Amino acid sequence: MNSKPDTAEIRRPSPGGERLKKRYAAERRFRLYGLCSILAAGLMLVFLVGSIVGTGWSAFLQTYVKLSITFDAEYLDPAGTGDPAQLQNADYGGLMKKNLRDNFPEVTGRSDKRKLYNFVSPNAGYVLRDMVIADPALVGKTLDLWVKASDDIDMLTKGYVDRTEAEDNRRVSNAELAWYDKLDNADRVETRFNTDFFVNADSREPEEAGILGAVTGSLLTLLITLLLSFPVGVMAAIYLEEFAPKNRWTDLIEVNINNLAAVPSIVFGLLGLAMFLNFFGFPRSAPLVGGMVLALMTLPTIIIAARSALKAVPPSIREAALGLGASPLQVVTHHVLPLAMPGILTGTIIGMAQALGETAPLLMIGMIAFIVDIPGGFTDPATVLPVQIYLWADSPERAFVERTSAAIMVLLAFLIFMNFVAVLLRRKFERRW
Structure with a gap:
């Protein structure tokens, strides 16, 4: 008579099956390690690109302030001859400073005046020069013009200046904040696409620098x-x-x-x-x-x-x-x-x-x-x-x-x-x- 086989011997796994399970487990772990590596690399790439974009997107915007500009003949053409050479070499920097004082007559101190002159871009006078050379009839007229703000005011508009900090710890003084709020409340502050970033060469003034x-x-x-x-x-x-x-x-x-x-x-x-x-x-x-x-x-x-x-x-x-x-x-x-x-x-x-x-x-x-x-x-x-x-x-x-x-x-x-x-x-x- 044939004896019935032992149940324990039938259920005992073979050594080959154990090795096969280990190989499959090792393969699954290897795939998991590869997936984790790809995810880690992807997260690092997202973090890198995100930090660059998060810091740099605001450079494509530029702050402008609207000022009342008088093209004073005393500065531009005191003799009234309309000579192009005179208009080319006129004191447009002094003209810009005079217009800033006229727009903020409450500023009287020497220190506050220096801060006021830095409220707009130092190249604002060259913009006025180009306008006068293109149209000499502007001499003697008064216009409301959008002028490029300085880099500190631009940073203030973009939220990079903390108003709650002490005045000594920020680049924008309390007086400049007051002038800015005055223009902002009168809807004379505007943010535009910064085309100069793409059409200008390098400059020591950040608001004028381009690529x-x-x-x-x-x-x-x-x-x-x-x-x-x-x-x-x-x-x-x-x-x-x-x-x-x-x-x-x-x-x-x-x-x-x-x-x-x-x-x-x-x-x-x-x-x-x-x-x-x-x-x-x-x-x-x-x-x-x-x-x-x-x-x-x-x-x-x-x-x-x-x-x-x-x-x-x-x-x-x-x-x-x-x-x-x-x-x-x-x-x-x-x-x-x-x-x-x-x-x-x-x-x-x-x-x-x-x-x-x-x-x-x-x-x-x-x-x-x-x-x-x-x-x-x-x-x-x-x-x-x-x-x-x-x-x-x-x-x-x-x-x-x-x-x-x-x-x-x-x-x-x-x-x-x-x-x-x-x-x-x-x-x-x-x-x-």
Whole structure:
């Protein structure tokens, strides 16, 4: 007779089943760790972008105050001749101060007058000058005009000045608060979109500072970088991948190219300082020199990306072209290079985006200079957007803090746009073999 099997032996799990459960549990833990890592990175990114946007959005707004302005002929044209040279060189700063005293006749003390003169932007007189030069008939007239407020009053409007603090602990005095409240109660304070932030160059006055000079310098520098690095990088990649013999010398070149891609960017700045400025004598703080330095830094990235794109083209393409009688050069130029171009362009754009955000190499060649004019050529003194951000971040005024964050937002927008273009090019032209 067959005996009935022991129940305990039937239910005892096999060693293989235990190991399988452990592997599944380990896999679940690994997935959980990966998900937690992605969430942590996402939270950090949200916190970073949120802090930048939260600090910088107010820089796109500017406070204006409405004042009654008299274009007094005593200041502008005392002889009554209407001479354009006289109108050009008139004392518009004194005219602005006189109008401020007229709008606040209760201000009599010397100290209060100095504070009153700082109530509006120091460049308000230049605005009056431009108006008179454009229309000399304004001389002798009185108009209600919106005048740009100073950076301290702008910070007060945006809520960055705590009225409850002691007067000695805030930049806006009690007298200035009274003047501000007087204008605000009369609906003579207004916040507008700050167009000057996009059309002005740098300035020592935060309310007048803009990014156009830095953006123009960045574009000129990147244009030089592209013109130098793209053709040289692509030709170097084609030679190394398609024509160069495989020996110890080409291996050494490949190793050095890979090493150059990892060299700190400030080393390229030192090279540019020694070669382009000290040896060749090129102008300092110029987009020409900046573009040459960034081209040296970008070359390894473009070469590596171009070689990867060339490797991705199937050998059958080359063999078919050679079988039809094409020369090796025709094979590369007519068949391989067009198929690899999407990958090459993607790598180039990524390299240019990296160059756009570089600061250290440009500091070494003098592009840290304070530039108030918009560069008009490749040899004019200029700065770039990352260096502009660095300069503003070092300024003590609270208004420059928000402009620093706003400039970072503009820089990030450029970088995101360039990476978006790279993704579009890859999706549009990429072929899967």
